[in-house]
Amino acid sequence: MKRLLTILLMACSVFCQSQIKFINPILAGFYPDPSVTKVGDNYYLVNSTFSYFPGIPIFQSKDLKNWKQIGNVIDRPNQMNFMGDGTSRGLFAPSINYFKGTYYLTCTLIDRKGNFVMTAKNPAGPWSDPTWLPQVKGIDPSLFFDDDKAYIVYNSDAPDNKPLYSGHRTIRTYEFDPINLKVIGEEVQLVNGGVDISKKPVWIEGPHIFKRENWYYLCAAEGGTSVNHSQVILRSKSAIGPYTPYQKNPILTQRDLDPRRKNPVTSAGHAELVEGPDGKTYAVFLAVRPYEGNHYNTGRETFIAPVRWVDGWPIINPDHKEIQYQFTAGFKEVKQKAVPQSGNFAYRTTFEKSLDLSLLFLRTKDTSWYKLDRIKGLTMKLRPETCMGKGNPSFVAKRQQHLSCTASTELDFETTAANEKAGLLIFQSEKNFYYICKSADNGKTVIQLFKGNEESKGMELLAQQPISAASKKVYIKIKADKSLYSFSFATKPNNWITLKDNVDGKFLSTETAGGFIGSVFAMYATSSGKTSTNQASFKWLDYKGDDEIYR
Missing domain, CATH: 2.115.10.20 (Glycosyl hydrolase domain; family 43)
Structure with missing residues (x-):
């Protein structure tokens, strides 16, 4: 037996x-x-x-x-x-x-x-x-x-x-x-x-x-x-x-x-x-x-x-x-040393020596506005170009790969100018995006959430919260849950504060925005049409997919 x-x-x-x-x-x-x-x-x-x-x-x-x-x-x-x-x-x-x-x-x-x-x-x-x-x-x-x-x-x-x-x-x-x-x-x-x-x-x-x-x-x-x-x-x-x-x-x-x-x-x-x-x-x-x-x-x-x-x-x-x-x-699986592309998965993208092959720029690659560093990570110059135009802004993106997921980053940036902004986008098109960023309002340091404007090339301010000017480093997180998105920040690791939740995610869908592409999470910095010598650094980008069907 x-x-x-x-x-x-x-x-x-x-x-x-x-x-x-x-x-x-x-x-x-x-x-x-x-x-x-x-x-x-x-x-x-x-x-x-x-x-x-x-x-x-x-x-x-x-x-x-x-x-x-x-x-x-x-x-x-x-x-x-x-x-x-x-x-x-x-x-x-x-x-x-x-x-x-x-x-x-x-x-x-x-x-x-x-x-x-x-x-x-x-x-x-x-x-x-x-x-x-x-x-x-x-x-x-x-x-x-x-x-x-x-x-x-x-x-x-x-x-x-x-x-x-x-x-x-x-x-x-x-x-x-x-x-x-x-x-x-x-x-x-x-x-x-x-x-x-x-x-x-x-x-x-x-x-x-x-x-x-x-x-x-x-x-x-x-x-x-x-x-x-x-x-x-x-x-x-x-x-x-x-x-x-x-x-x-x-x-x-x-x-x-x-x-x-x-x-x-x-x-x-x-x-x-x-x-x-x-x-x-x-x-x-x-x-x-x-x-x-x-x-x-x-x-x-x-x-x-x-x-x-x-x-x-x-x-x-x-x-x-x-x-x-x-x-x-009926054949054998052959695994590879690579980030998974199916089911639920998580990864951390760092920027010590080179950019991951999956990272995306808009329209071309210009190495003059960014640099990589073991300590600071990805440092971007703040330039006049914006994601609402059709040029090459300071923008580096990773695809949203799940209906329910989170993306977060550590941002090192300070400014007293309202036109200078750095943070994390969830981006579908020039008019269909949300942007959680660190900036300034009347000289005070703030975390802001903007929504792309379908009628013009502007942005609509949805939420704003002041933080201490001493908080040079901040953590920014976007959570997607099918049709709803939530936006959070922290001045200390994992001490998350909700800036705004249950934001309309259909605004980012192909059905609403049109076109042929999907949404991406993008590290993005801009001086909003003005000249600037400032820069922002992103230490890493964390991503975790959590679709119910794969649990």
Whole structure:
């Protein structure tokens, strides 16, 4: 009996070691438009960053669950910058591919030069300067490498630029020269409108071509990147078509489910399929986690689901209607030494020698206004630029990755000028933010809370409390609890005083603010349009996620 029990325990141990539990999203927070490629036993994944800098993070994994950021594609200001762009403009929908020793990145710089391609020998970088593709008119370009040819496929205008309805788009392709990085020959239209133009489908986009068992598959999103988002599939015997749509499209959507369901995942689409370590197919895609209606502050996030092939067609999340927050797969987990990106987690970011790869600036990186120090941490100059403009303020941010979380920092700053402010932002756009800061009012030291003004470029003062001028160091904390935010400060560690609680968090949601991005916590200092020689130092940034569903 004991021997049988030992055998059973050993078998259970082996089985458990060969099981991996996925927790969705696999990249929590503002990580939209995922694209993934497999090279050997490594996976590399990229996301859109819009007007944030560095642009396009690159993650590496060996199991599709544990991701470590290894670099950023746009990490040099001379590659490109986004000065003058709103926060939801800039870089749209990157795609990563690998072919014969070279990594390729295609993307769209919206409102400017359009589509481009970049290359690297190491996915961590350095990446080349962009090569612009003026013939490729549209958005969301991706590459497909066939046996002897390569193609670039993308979303484009309606035929003859005469849309039959709002949102009427096409999917088109050119043959592509991967050596000289240019298109070849004539443009070919692959899809007009969507899988069934008689139903007036909108915004077919994010296309990827892949080959399986002598079939060419065209996988794309339809319905727009909100609650009607979906994923569709077509196939052909030729890379350039004609493509026949799957009769049971879409292969992924959440739009038909009860919006009142508990802990909903919505807006799923923009998927790419990849072979897992077990040889089975998986899909990475964007989706969102609203806390009420269509309100969410964490932006569009990266999810994963299994894929089953049925009669030669891939079905995403085949056993469930709802996207699962957790599921298991039959292969071994490979953990990495990195900050977790899924489930509940906590971390402390310090600024002793270098900035974490995940930290974000607005529009470009200018090393002249900040410095790093083992004692003081991150020191910023107070400059005239503000977060309400479209320049590069003294602003360093980290994504909000949970519906319920806290972010706090230790601030070393003193001033007697009302225009000089330093503190912590919860920031969604130039007009949609809250700012808890240390400043002065009539020469007295105060802690203030401001709200961005949707009607103008100003700020509205919500709360203010005086503190002793001797309190050079202060601690500032923002707590998010779905639709409510609370703002606190302390002059001694952990002796928190609430400045204002239960502040409207829907003001920060994509539903209210618009655009395509999620909220970020930002260390921010400004002299509010005036010249200043003052500076502020941030010792660390603490973050803790506490979503109920992961407890």
